[in-house]
Amino acid sequence: xxxxxxxxxxxxxxxxxxxxxxxxxxxxxxxxxxxxxxxxxxxxxxxxxxxxxxxxxxxxxxxxxxxxxxxxxxxxxxxxxxxxxxxxxxxxxxxxxxxxxxxxxxxxxxxxxxxxxxxxxxxxxxxxxxxxxxxxxxxxxxxxxxxxxxxxxxxxxxxxxxxxxxxxxxxxxxxxxxxxxxxxxxxxxxxxxxxxxxxxxxxxxxxxxxxxxxxxxxxxxxxxxxxxxxx
Amino acid sequence: xxxxxxxxxxxxxxxxxxxxxxxxxxxxxxxxxxxxxxxxxxxxxxxxxxxxxxxxxxxxxxxxxxxxxxxxxxxxxxxxxxxxxxxxxxxxxxxxxxxxxxxxxxxxxxxxxxxxxxxxxxxxxxxxxxxxxxxxxxxxxxxxxxxxxxxxxxxxxxxxxxxxxxxxxxxxxxxxxxxxxxxxxxxxxxxxxxxxxxxxxxxxxxxxxxxxxxxxxxxxxxxxxxxxxxx
Amino acid sequence: xxxxxxxxxxxxxxxxxxxxxxxxxxxxxxxxxxxxxxxxxxxxxxxxxxxxxxxxxxxxxxxxxxxxxxxxxxxxxxxxxxxxxxxxxxxxxxxxxxxxxxxxxxxxxxxxxxxxxxxxxxxxxxxxxxxxxxxxxxxxxxxxxxxxxxxxxxxxxxxxxxxxxxxxxxxxxxxxxxxxxxxxxxxxxxxxxxxxxxxxxxxxxxxxxxxxxxxxxxxxxxxxxxxxxxx
Amino acid sequence: xxxxxxxxxxxxxxxxxxxxxxxxxxxxxxxxxxxxxxxxxxxxxxxxxxxxxxxxxxxxxxxxxxxxxxxxxxxxxxxxxxxxxxxxxxxxxxxxxxxxxxxxxxxxxxxxxxxxxxxxxxxxxxxxxxxxxxxxxxxxxxxxxxxxxxxxxxxxxxxxxxxxxxxxxxxxxxxxxxxxxxxxxxxxxxxxxxxxxxxxxxxxxxxxxxxxxxxxxxxxxxxxxxxxxxx
DNA sequence: CATGAATGAGCTTTCATTCAT
DNA sequence: CATGAATGAAAGCTCATTCAT
Numbered sequence: 001x002x003x004x005x006x007x008x009x010x011x012x013x014x015x016x017x018x019x020x021x022x023x024x025x026x027x028x029x030x031x032x033x034x035x036x037x038x039x040x041x042x043x044x045x046x047x048x049x050x051x052x053x054x055x056x057x058x059x060x061x062x063x064x065x066x067x068x069x070x071x072x073x074x075x076x077x078x079x080x081x082x083x084x085x086x087x088x089x090x091x092x093x094x095x096x097x098x099x100x101x102x103x104x105x106x107x108x109x110x111x112x113x114x115x116x117x118x119x120x121x122x123x124x125x126x127x128x129x130x131x132x133x134x135x136x137x138x139x140x141x142x143x144x145x146x147x148x149x150x151x152x153x154x155x156x157x158x159x160x161x162x163x164x165x166x167x168x169x170x171x172x173x174x175x176x177x178x179x180x181x182x183x184x185x186x187x188x189x190x191x192x193x194x195x196x197x198x199x200x201x202x203x204x205x206x207x208x209x210x211x212x213x214x215x216x217x218x219x220x221x222x223x224x225x226x227x228x229x230x231x
Numbered sequence: 232x233x234x235x236x237x238x239x240x241x242x243x244x245x246x247x248x249x250x251x252x253x254x255x256x257x258x259x260x261x262x263x264x265x266x267x268x269x270x271x272x273x274x275x276x277x278x279x280x281x282x283x284x285x286x287x288x289x290x291x292x293x294x295x296x297x298x299x300x301x302x303x304x305x306x307x308x309x310x311x312x313x314x315x316x317x318x319x320x321x322x323x324x325x326x327x328x329x330x331x332x333x334x335x336x337x338x339x340x341x342x343x344x345x346x347x348x349x350x351x352x353x354x355x356x357x358x359x360x361x362x363x364x365x366x367x368x369x370x371x372x373x374x375x376x377x378x379x380x381x382x383x384x385x386x387x388x389x390x391x392x393x394x395x396x397x398x399x400x401x402x403x404x405x406x407x408x409x410x411x412x413x414x415x416x417x418x419x420x421x422x423x424x425x426x427x428x429x430x431x432x433x434x435x436x437x438x439x440x441x442x443x444x445x446x447x448x449x450x451x452x453x454x455x456x457x458x459x460x461x462x
Numbered sequence: 463x464x465x466x467x468x469x470x471x472x473x474x475x476x477x478x479x480x481x482x483x484x485x486x487x488x489x490x491x492x493x494x495x496x497x498x499x500x501x502x503x504x505x506x507x508x509x510x511x512x513x514x515x516x517x518x519x520x521x522x523x524x525x526x527x528x529x530x531x532x533x534x535x536x537x538x539x540x541x542x543x544x545x546x547x548x549x550x551x552x553x554x555x556x557x558x559x560x561x562x563x564x565x566x567x568x569x570x571x572x573x574x575x576x577x578x579x580x581x582x583x584x585x586x587x588x589x590x591x592x593x594x595x596x597x598x599x600x601x602x603x604x605x606x607x608x609x610x611x612x613x614x615x616x617x618x619x620x621x622x623x624x625x626x627x628x629x630x631x632x633x634x635x636x637x638x639x640x641x642x643x644x645x646x647x648x649x650x651x652x653x654x655x656x657x658x659x660x661x662x663x664x665x666x667x668x669x670x671x672x673x674x675x676x677x678x679x680x681x682x683x684x685x686x687x688x689x690x691x692x693x
Numbered sequence: 694x695x696x697x698x699x700x701x702x703x704x705x706x707x708x709x710x711x712x713x714x715x716x717x718x719x720x721x722x723x724x725x726x727x728x729x730x731x732x733x734x735x736x737x738x739x740x741x742x743x744x745x746x747x748x749x750x751x752x753x754x755x756x757x758x759x760x761x762x763x764x765x766x767x768x769x770x771x772x773x774x775x776x777x778x779x780x781x782x783x784x785x786x787x788x789x790x791x792x793x794x795x796x797x798x799x800x801x802x803x804x805x806x807x808x809x810x811x812x813x814x815x816x817x818x819x820x821x822x823x824x825x826x827x828x829x830x831x832x833x834x835x836x837x838x839x840x841x842x843x844x845x846x847x848x849x850x851x852x853x854x855x856x857x858x859x860x861x862x863x864x865x866x867x868x869x870x871x872x873x874x875x876x877x878x879x880x881x882x883x884x885x886x887x888x889x890x891x892x893x894x895x896x897x898x899x900x901x902x903x904x905x906x907x908x909x910x911x912x913x914x915x916x917x918x919x920x921x922x923x924x
Numbered sequence: 925c926a927t928g929a930a931t932g933a934g935c936t937t938t939c940a941t942t943c944a945t
Numbered sequence: 946c947a948t949g950a951a952t953g954a955a956a957g958c959t960c961a962t963t964c965a966t
Contacts, residue, residue: 599888
């Protein structure tokens with residue numbers, strides 16, 4: 001009789017993988033499932049896990065509450081599916097970053113620009129992560145899939161830093177993980193906290209100019225942090 | 232959240248101001264009010280605004296639902312009071328930072344250490360801010376008091392940077408606001424996102440060693456960012 | 463977030479004990495609580511635990527769903543309260559049986575008549591017990607109070623049998639418990655199963671004549687079972 | 694239960710009758726139908742009519758909800774089919790009782806032993822009957838088949854009592870129906886109500902020793918009830 | 925025949941809030 | 946001021962049942 005059994009997700013078919021079945025029915029099912037997932041992403045991103053209601057989601061997906069349980073099992077399992085999909089997309093985007101090993105400065109700048117603009121263009125990414133951190137990672141730790149999406153970006157960044165070090169441009173001892181976190185922190189925090197920061201600083205942070213200024217500052221700070229000492 | 236009437240706060244007496252009435256009853260009232268505010272801070276910090284219930288709060292405060300409405304008017308107004316109190320305390324702590332203008336390096340380090348440790352020791356500060364940012368600052372913009380608590384730390388930091396510049400230690404063109412945000416970003420992000428980052432990186436971020444490493448890295452990065460060019 | 467926490471009942475005040483508070487409010491509260499309990503008894507008796515809905519109960523009690531949770535905590539806890547009250551009333555009725563030790567035959571007959579007529583006049587007693595046995599006694603075993611109501615009738619019956627044995631009317635070795643169960647079985651089964659028995663036997667069991675016949679048969683069977691051997 | 698349309702059963706083929714079609718498909722259909730019926734018996738026996746869900750049944754039968762409607766028409770019609778099958782099996786078992794007219798005492802004992810052990814080994818028989826009696830025989834009265842299964846046991850018992858009377862062992866005036874009900878009552882009640890009785894008596898009724906004791910007591914009580922007066 | 929997606933009403937439970945002492 | 950009963954809407958979830966291949 002327990003209502004919310006915190007079990008692993010029980011989705012009936014993969015969300016974003018290639019369709020395994022053919023035919024109109026399967027396609028319709030895929031469509032329903034996808035619509036629910038997209039609607040849930042929006043609703044959870046906007047209102048958080050507790051604040052977003054199942055009804056809101058099913059309506060936005062032009063489906064029924066029942067179908068959420070049919071395909072995902074519970075509100076929580078749906079949220080986990082949303083997180084997984086979010087990570088998958090981020091990972092996919094990251095892995096498309098094409099960097100030249102010959103130009104470490106440009107490559108490092110490209111990494112920073114990528115992260116900054118990914119966060120900026122995908123605000124749900126930020127709010128969903130905040131929501132999940134509010135719950136102390138309770139949901140993502142239940143995901144079997146999450147670990148698959150561990151950042152490839154750190155490896156990419158590692159190669160950039162190494163090639164820069166080989167050319168005498170960067171210090172050799174800086175850790176790729178630390179630099180990655182530094183970039184993420186500076187991009188994420190600015191965008192995530194812009195509303196309270198605006199109130200706190202009494203200054204608009206959401207303008208194009210303010211954002212361009214910050215992006216430049218981040219690039220500058222990172223460059224100075226990894227730069228080799230001049231002699 | 233649809234049920235929350237978005238009315239202006241109507242608290243009967245200031246939370247942190249001096250008691251205007253005297254006598255046992257007034258003291259009891261103050262105690263109840265304070266207990267509710269403390270309980271609300273905990274509950275909202277743990278479950279978010281939508282996720283925390285009025286009953287949870289009143290029980291934790293060993294009081295009654297009714298009292299929340301009596302003293303604060305609505306759930307939302309209580310949340311605003313929590314945010315205000317949170318800012319007030321942060322501001323108070325910041326203003327106690329005693330810095331020597333003669334030692335810019337040490338002073339800058341002290342600022343970083345202060346922010347890092349304030350965030351670390353006050354995790355509700357982070358989750359409450361995240362919750363409020365989820366709501367796009369809707370509540371704090373209703374507060375008349377919030378602006379009063381605008382960071383004094385930026386001024387303090389400005390003086391430190393200026394004295395460092397005067398001594399030739401720091402570049403003169405770096406903006407105090409940018410440096411302040413950089414410090415906040417690096418400290419806040421690490422602590423706020425540690426749960427998802429742990430899953431993402433496959434690495435524990437919550438250990439004393441990991442945190443000490445990050446603090447050192449932040450100090451180093453900030454120093455390199457503001458440092459004057461050697462010649 | 464778990465919906466049905468199977469905890470012990472958490473009623474706010476005793477249901478059937480003397481009112482501990484005075485005043486109109488307390489009386490109204492008692493009335494609401496009593497109305498819910500009576501309505502629940504009827505609904506559960508008619509439709510079983512799963513078949514009876516909270517809404518049905520609250521409507522029958524002219525109250526609100528919410529009040530059931532306010533006073534009883536959950537549907538299950540309400541059911542437990544119903545069972546307790548049912549036992550309490552049965553026990554109370556049993557304890558009022560006034561029997562003369564001088565006339566064992568009449569006293570034994572009176573016990574049988576009492577049980578037969580109690581079951582007949584309190585059909586919810588039977589259906590509630592059946593419902594609870596369907597659940598393998600899951601609810602009653604959670605009750606702290608149930609054990610208090612253990613049959614006083616067996617003791618009463620024991621005294622009757624002993625006095626009969628002393629007079630040479632009854633065998634001395636028959637166990638009061640066995641005789642009690644025999645009486646209960648014959649009365650209970652006939653009434654409980656009359657609907658399927660009617661279909662099975664192709665005969666109406668619900669008429670006054672049929673019931674009088676059965677009552678007489680029960681008395682006769684019990685008497686023959688406990689009777690001392692004639693010599 | 695409000696959702697249950699009370700329509701007449703519309704099963705497509707008899708459950709237990711000979712297959713009317715031949716071939717693999719018909720066999721598969723029979724298998725599915727049988728699996729559903731067995732699963733439904735278990736589920737309804739465990740949770741009652743309202744408490745057992747169609748999904749539970751179809752899952753337990755490793756089939757689909759849809760098949761229940763295909764073969765049985767509705768949840769209620771399925772329940773009726775379960776009751777019919779239950780009666781059919783009981784009747785079948787009863788009719789296999791081989792009794793010798795020469796030994797009335799042994800035969801009567803055998804009847805009692807049969808009923809006691811049938812009830813004991815078929816607990817669903819008891820809970821299904823209780824469930825149906827909760828509904829006041831609503832379903833079984835809709836069955837066209839139920840009357841076919843009216844007890845043959847009463848006839849058998851009648852012959853045993855008559856032969857016993859002829860031999861001067863039993864009284865001649867006892868009705869077979871009454872004795873049958875007495876046996877059924879004592880066996881059924883003990884097993885059906887053992888959970889609440891255990892709580893009520895503060896004594897375990899489910900042990901082998903306790904059950905053997907009760908069986909012996911039933912035999913003794915019945916014997917004393919039907920026994921002819923000694924002279 | 926089997927499969928499974930869809931449907932909408934219903935369920936138990938919890939919510940924020942107000943009324944009445 | 947404190948206490949606690951009352952209220953009605955809405956939450957998450959499950960139900961029996963049907964539609965469409």
